[in-house]
Amino acid sequence: MPDMRGSLKVCRSFWERRKLDIVFISIYVLLSIYAMLHFMEVSYLGDRYFKTVFDGMYLGTTVKPFVYRQLVPSLTRAIVWLTPQTVIDGVNTWVSVIQYNYEMTKLPVALTFITRAFPYAGEHYQRVVTSCIIYGCLWGYIWALRRLAAELFPGNAAITYMAPVFGVLAISSFSFPFQYIYDIAVLFLSTACYYCLAARKWKTYFVFFFLACVNKETAIFIFLFSTIWFFRKMEWKMYVNFWVVQYLIYTIVRIFLLYEYIDNGGEYLRNHLFRVLPGDLMSISKYDRILTLSFIFIMLSYKWPDKPDFLKCGLWLMPPMYLAYLLFGMPGEYRVFFDILPLLVMLGVHTLVAASGIDRASLFNQPASARSIHENR
DSSP: OHHHHHHHHHHHHHHHHHHHHHHHHHHHHHHHHHHHHHHHHHHGGGTTSGGGOHHHHHHTOSOBTGGGOOHHHHHHHHHHHHSOHHHHHHHHHHHHHHHHHHHHHOOOGGGTTHHHHSOOGGGHHHHHHHHHHHHHHHHHHHHHHHHHHHHHSTTOHHHHHHHHHHHHHHHHHHOOSOOOTTHHHHHHHHHHHHHHHHHTOHHHHHHHHHHHHHHOGGGHHHHHHHHHHTTTTSOHHHHHHHHHHHHHHHHHHHHHHHHHTTTSOBOSOOOOHHHHHHHTGGGTTSHHHHHHHHHHHHHHHTTGGGSOHHHHHHGGGHHHHHHHHHHHSOTTOGGGGTTTHHHHHHHHHHHHHHHHTGGGSGGGSSHHHHHHHHHHO
């Protein structure tokens, strides 16, 4: 009996010290499952769009510019190469059994993508690996958002815990009509880069920036952000060296990928201006667009003087990103703003927390909360 009481006391003590972490990690788990199921449903691992079909991305045979986005396909190929054939065969069989049971019962409604995302009986394993990499990137995104929030809003437990919640919820809002296998990696790596820049962790930043460049060419916007943010905030020689290292990383990666897939069809960039204008800019007078823009303005600007300058600097990326969207995007393809989404999320979460006053709630002002935030920084 004394042993049971002692165990209960230990459990109660652990709960009191970590209850906020336990509650929010549980929320993150549920949201990550929702986001992953949504991703699979709207993407079929890229098979919704003929230019990004999984096999073409995985084998490096698809058209430009999609073939240049090689981080997730390269990791998948490496893992498949290192995996024993018995494991591959076992996973292939396991997925086929799940598909058979789904077809027979039709019970798991959330798995409606299972047959289209995994269409070939003997080739399920590489798709499972890619799915795991994407889900890992989703958790990396959650981790990086917490670290970034703790860095920019020290001592504010509400923003630190709430940022990943709204960051994950925002994915589905920006991902219409579909997503590609590199999109979640964009969110993770861009957020990690912003965190490293805010914390001035240079070596770690260069690693994440290199991975972001391999993942997608839009990493140039991270480069642009660092160029703007650190202008006159660094000693001039250090600023130039920092800029040159980023330039070399980006240029070398791009040249290598251009050369590696020089014989693939397609175009490096394709202008869609006259498709985007009628569906976006020319329809700006619609009431729903006016309301949406007004809401976004309020979310980004409420209590403007209290927002960190680091986040305000991110808004300088909006004009060039929107111009790139007009020229090279597709109508409604707002997932192209994933590179800046982490900063927009932070601005919006600050607005929600400041307007609601939730940061003054006792839940977010206990010693255990402050200790947990300190550990996350």
